[in-house]
Amino acid sequence: MNKVAAVALVSLTLSGLATDADAQAETRPEMVNFLGAGAAWSGQSACMQRRVFVDIVELVDIVPGAPPPGRLKLVQASVFDIDTCANQFLLAADGSSPLPPNAGIDPALTTASVHATVELNCGPFSPPCSPFSVDIDLTWTGIGAINRMARADHSICPAFFVVTAHDAEATRSATLTGDVSSGGTSLVAGLTLDESFMEDLHLGRTETILPPLPGPFHPCHE
Numbered sequence: 001m002n003k004v005a006a007v008a009l010v011s012l013t014l015s016g017l018a019t020d021a022d023a024q025a026e027t028r029p030e031m032v033n034f035l036g037a038g039a040a041w042s043g044q045s046a047c048m049q050r051r052v053f054v055d056i057v058e059l060v061d062i063v064p065g066a067p068p069p070g071r072l073k074l075v076q077a078s079v080f081d082i083d084t085c086a087n088q089f090l091l092a093a094d095g096s097s098p099l100p101p102n103a104g105i106d107p108a109l110t111t112a113s114v115h116a117t118v119e120l121n122c123g124p125f126s127p128p129c130s131p132f133s134v135d136i137d138l139t140w141t142g143i144g145a146i147n148r149m150a151r152a153d154h155s156i157c158p159a160f161f162v163v164t165a166h167d168a169e170a171t172r173s174a175t176l177t178g179d180v181s182s183g184g185t186s187l188v189a190g191l192t193l194d195e196s197f198m199e200d201l202h203l204g205r206t207e208t209i210l211p212p213l214p215g216p217f218h219p220c221h222e
Contacts, residue, residue, distance in 0.1 A: 026209040031062040034201040035105040037112035037140045039176055043191035047085035052180060052188050053078040054136055056114045058105055073099035077118045077134050077180065079187060092126035095119050095134075109172040109198045112140040134187065138178035140198055146172045157220035167203040174198055 035058040042051045054077050061070040078094035097118045105112040115137050122129040152166040176196040180187045 028207045028209070029063070030205045030207075032201075032203040032205075033060045033062070034058070034203070035107060035199070036201075037105050037114075037174070037198045039138065039140075039196045040194045041180075041188045041191035042194055044084070047083050048090075049080075049082045049084050050187075050191060051078075051080040051082070052191065054114075054138060054180060056099060056103060056105065056112060058099065073104075075099050075103065075114050075116045075118060075136060077120060077136060079120060079134070089125050090127065091122065091129065093120040093122045093129065093132070095121055095131075105198060107200060109146055109170060109200060110142050112174070112198050114138055132182055134180060134182050136178075136180050138176060138180070140174040140176055140196060142172045142174050142198060144173050146170050155220060162208045163205065165203065165205040167201060169202075170200040172198050 036055060038053070038055040040051070040053050042049070054075070057072060057074045057076065059072040061072075074096045075098075076094070076096040079091060080089065080093075081091040082088070083090055095118045097116060099114065100116050103114040103116060116135075118134050118136060119131050120134055121131050148168070148170050150166070150168045153164070155163045174196045176193060179189075
């Protein structure tokens with residue numbers, strides 16, 4: 001865990017610490033299972049650059065002993081038009097909507113698909129614009145080997161908390177068919193497909209809140 005993340009975790013945890021020096025340590029386990037598929041396109045013509053991103057996400061957040069797992073299933077899209085000569089956005093819009101029942105990602109990372117309409121809104125870096133709909137009709141098909149990686153992390157902040165985390169990640173490149181369009185006009189025609197992939201991530205995390213210690217601040221360490 002980097003120092004910025006450690007400091008952020010300290011600030012988030014301080015408000016929940018017991019003030020009683022005799023308080024018992026509290027352990028908070030959590031597991032996150034994540035399936036995703038994504039694609040990115042880009043293209044440049046004279047001073048005009050366009051970048052388009054689409055992601056589908058299936059996420060389950062499990063906290064043992066808590067209410068039923070939180071589930072998040074979304075399709076997300078972003079469109080950016082940039083005047084590279086003037087170095088300014090002409091359009092910066094994004095949006096998301098629930099993943100339709102007929103869309104999803106195969107946990108074996110063989111295929112993924114989505115057929116949905118997402119309403120995009122201009123963000124703070126964009127000139128004002130009216131919301132507009134984007135039709136997403138995409139199918140990912142896995143190619144090549146699945147790349148697997150595992151990591152572990154252990155961070156200690158004396159008098160605050162101990163965090164142990166581990167994750168196992170699998171990613172796979174994919175071919176992509178279909179289109180992303182708005183008002184019947186393709187938003188990606190003529191653009192280069194920069195990346196197309198599917199991924200499967202399992203994250204486990206245990207946070208132990210420690211009783212406060214007297215004396216000066218005790219720095220965090222890994």
